[in-house]
Amino acid sequence: MRTRAVAPLLAAALLLAPSARAEDADERADARAGAALIVGSLTATLPFLAGATLIATGTDITQRNAGTYLAEAGLVLAPLTAHGVMGEWGRGLLHSAWPAVGMGGMTTLLLLRPDVVEGGTLGTQYAYVSIMIFTVFSSAVGVADAMRAKERARAPVRVAPMVGNGRVGIVLGGTL
Numbered sequence: 001m002r003t004r005a006v007a008p009l010l011a012a013a014l015l016l017a018p019s020a021r022a023e024d025a026d027e028r029a030d031a032r033a034g035a036a037l038i039v040g041s042l043t044a045t046l047p048f049l050a051g052a053t054l055i056a057t058g059t060d061i062t063q064r065n066a067g068t069y070l071a072e073a074g075l076v077l078a079p080l081t082a083h084g085v086m087g088e089w090g091r092g093l094l095h096s097a098w099p100a101v102g103m104g105g106m107t108t109l110l111l112l113r114p115d116v117v118e119g120g121t122l123g124t125q126y127a128y129v130s131i132m133i134f135t136v137f138s139s140a141v142g143v144a145d146a147m148r149a150k151e152r153a154r155a156p157v158r159v160a161p162m163v164g165n166g167r168v169g170i171v172l173g174g175t176l
Contacts, residue, residue, distance in 0.1 A: 030150070032085060036085040036086050037146070037147055039081050040085075040143035041078070043074055043078040044136075048071045051067040054066055061118075064118070068110065068132075069106075079092055082143045082147075083142070086149035088146065091145070096142060102132075102135030105134075160173070
């Protein structure tokens with residue numbers, strides 16, 4: 001009699017076990033996505049605050065420019081670290097490229113006009129702020145993209161041949 005009662009329970013446990021493992025995997029992926037947001041945000045925010053402090057309290061051009069470089073460097077590294085938490089280092093490098101373009105623009109501006117923060121013309125100060133805004137937003141997009149790693153893992157890109165009624169081709173599916 002006991003073996004008859006155990007068999008359905010064992011079958012039910014075996015049927016429910018994969019879904020429990022899948023739920024655990026989903027919870028782990030959600031936790032990693034949250035960790036990616038935290039790591040990316042801290043990587044952007046802490047150097048940005050330290051750099052802003054140097055810009056505001058610096059006594060000379062060198063200190064102010066060092067603050068700008070520090071703030072920009074954190075913004076460049078934020079997408080890389082966020083994607084690194086998710087195990088997507090290549091995608092992190094890709095999303096760090098746009099903030100790096102912003103940092104390159106800022107470097108060029110500071111090389112051409114080192115006194116832009118305090119003694120620059122109105123046009124160069126607008127350029128300074130515009131480049132900083134571009135770097136902040138492009139970094140934020142990269143960090144936000146890291147949180148979507150779970151979606152990309154579930155829907156990989158699929159390539160399949162297509163043949164039918166006089167047509168031959170390739171079908172692409174999934175998330176690009």
